[in-house]
Amino acid sequence: MQVILVNADSPLVLGQMPDPTVGDNDVLIDVKAAGLNRADLMQRAGLYPPPPGASEILGLEVAGIVSAIGSAVTEWSVGDRVCALLGGGGYAELAVADAGSVFAVPGGMDFAHAACLPEAMMTVWANVFMRSALQPGETVLIHGGTSGIGVMAIQMARQAGAGTILTTAGSDEKASVCADLGADHAINYRTQDFVEVVQGAGGADVILDIVGGSYIQRNIDAANLNGRICNIAYQDSFEATVNFGPVLMKRLVLTATTLRARPNDQKRAIRDDVTSQFWEAVTSGAVRPVLDSTFPLAEAEAAHARLDTGGHIGKIVLTRD
Numbered sequence: 212m213q214v215i216l217v218n219a220d221s222p223l224v225l226g227q228m229p230d231p232t233v234g235d236n237d238v239l240i241d242v243k244a245a246g247l248n249r250a251d252l253m254q255r256a257g258l259y260p261p262p263p264g265a266s267e268i269l270g271l272e273v274a275g276i277v278s279a280i281g282s283a284v285t286e287w288s289v290g291d292r293v294c295a296l297l298g299g300g301g302y303a304e305l306a307v308a309d310a311g312s313v314f315a316v317p318g319g320m321d322f323a324h325a326a327c328l329p330e331a332m333m334t335v336w337a338n339v340f341m342r343s344a345l346q347p348g349e350t351v352l353i354h355g356g357t358s359g360i361g362v363m364a365i366q367m368a369r370q371a372g373a374g375t376i377l378t379t380a381g382s383d384e385k386a387s388v389c390a391d392l393g394a395d396h397a398i399n400y401r402t403q404d405f406v407e408v409v410q411g412a413g414g415a416d417v418i419l420d421i422v423g424g425s426y427i428q429r430n431i432d433a434a435n436l437n438g439r440i441c442n443i444a445y446q447d448s449f450e451a452t453v454n455f456g457p458v459l460m461k462r463l464v465l466t467a468t469t470l471r472a473r474p475n476d477q478k479r480a481i482r483d484d485v486t487s488q489f490w491e492a493v494t495s496g497a498v499r500p501v502l503d504s505t506f507p508l509a510e511a512e513a514a515h516a517r518l519d520t521g522g523h524i525g526k527i528v529l530t531r532d
Contacts, residue, residue, distance in 0.1 A: 214268050215302035215511045215529075217255050223511040231266065231300065231307045236475070238287050238295070238308050239279040244326035245301035245508070246272040247518050247527040248359065249444065250471065254299075255515070261299040262472040269511075270301020270529075271471065273308075274316060274325035284310045292316040294325040296333055296478060298471060302511060302529060311479025314486065317494040327500035327526035331363040332489065333481045334443060334470050339364055339419055340371070340488075341481070342468055343439040347372035349416035352409055352433060354426065356380045356389035356397065357524040360443070362501040364419055369393035370492050375412055379405050381521070388524055392501070409433040417441070424448030431457050431465075442467040501525030 216226040233239045251269045253259035261267060274294035277287055287293065287310055294316055295308035312333075316325040339345050351368050355361040356378030368376050369392075377396040380386045386397035396412055398405045406429050409415050414435035420426055424447025430440045431453070438461060458465065470478070492498040503523040506514040508531050518527050 212304035213508070214304070215270075215508065217269065219257075223255075223515060225509045225511075228268070228303070230305055231303075233279050233281050233307060235281040235283040236310050237281045238277055238284060238293070238310050238313055240273055240275040240293060240295060240306050240308060241278045242273045242301065242303060242306050243275040243322035243531055244273065244505075245270045245303075245306075245529045246326040246330060246359070247514055247529065248272070248330055249446070249518065251302075252515065252519060265298030265471075266300030266307070268300045268303050270299065270303070270306070271297050272326055272328075272330040273297060273301045273306050274322040275306075278305070281310070286310060287313060292322075292325075294322075294329050296329040296470075296482070302508065304531065309475045309478065311475055312482055314482065314490065317490075320500075323505050323528045323530055324500040324502050326528050327359065327502055328363075328493065330470070331360045331526070332367070332485050332493075333478070334360050335364045335367050335419075336485050336488070337470055337481050338441045338443055338468055339368065339417060341484075342466055343417045343419070343441045343464075345371065345373060345417045348374040350375040350377070350413060350435070351417040351419070352405075352415040352430075353378040353394075353419045355421045356392075356394060357385040357501075358421065359501075359526040360419075360421070361389075362392055362525050363498070365389060365392045365394050366498045367489060370489065370498055377405075377409055377412060377415065385524060388501075405429070406433045414438070419443065422447045424451055427451040428453050431461075431463065434461060434463055436461050437463070439464040439466065443469070503527050505530045507531070
């Protein structure tokens with residue numbers, strides 16, 4: 212099959228590898244689109260190796276057509292239009308997914324838009340709702356509002372009845388997109404102090420952060436009594452000098468999680484919750500994928516360059532005919 216090959220200090224190139232093996236609980240997908248994530252950039256740089264047993268090929272989410280199923284799979288059939296979360300292997304002609312990490316593509320949705328959904332929706336559910344226990348009426352602050360995860364977190368929080376949604380973004384244009392998606396306060400962090408804005412809005416009960424570093428203390432300052440701060444990335448830095456006094460006095464919860472290395476049964480539980488709580492909204496268009504741009508699979512290097520610059524809004528997707 213065709214795949215994107217990673218060579219140290221060299222551009223991504225199209226090459227050949229053997230077709231993947233389909234296990235008893237697996238679904239083989241004829242990939243039509245593959246979503247990009249910053250984890251791909253980290254893996255390419257040697258900073259985020261795939262978990263044991265996962266494909267070494269880049270790519271954590273795909274959409275396409277089921278071309279084979281394992282002997283124990285009963286919920287999917289050959290020919291189904293699906294999108295799926297992967298441990299790796301998405302930048303390829305064929306990809307294997309555990310059956311419990313697969314979703315049905317809503318009717319009328321194309322594969323490029325469907326590939327925007329699995330990783331973002333499962334990450335948001337696992338962190339904003341499961342880990343941080345966002346409740347109806349509470350205030351949530353979402354950093355990186357126009358990232359693939361951010362655009363979905365805004366919409367899912369709104370759909371779930373959050374009281375006030377605040378988000379940060381790097382330009383007025385991006386802030387406007389966040390507002391259109393449902394943010395009550397879209398903060399341009401280059402011209403505004405997000406702590407001041409959040410405190411002026413009454414403080415945050417839940418904070419979803421991808422930045423880390425200098426944001427760690429500022430999140431603590433912006434959080435309400437009994438607030439929950441969840442990090443899913445540390446793009447600025449893993450290290451910071453922190454005054455833990457407010458953590459004590461506010462009874463805060465500081466937590467961090469990853470999704471990729473979780474066991475398949477945990478991913479299935481997350482998939483099931485996303486399906487039951489939000490898939491009807493996806494099907495109706497109340498929660499929608501935000502597609503920044505598409506690149507042919509062979510142009511993965513150009514797609515990575517766009518992702519790396521940070522100018523995108525929503526997901527960047529690789530496509531195959």
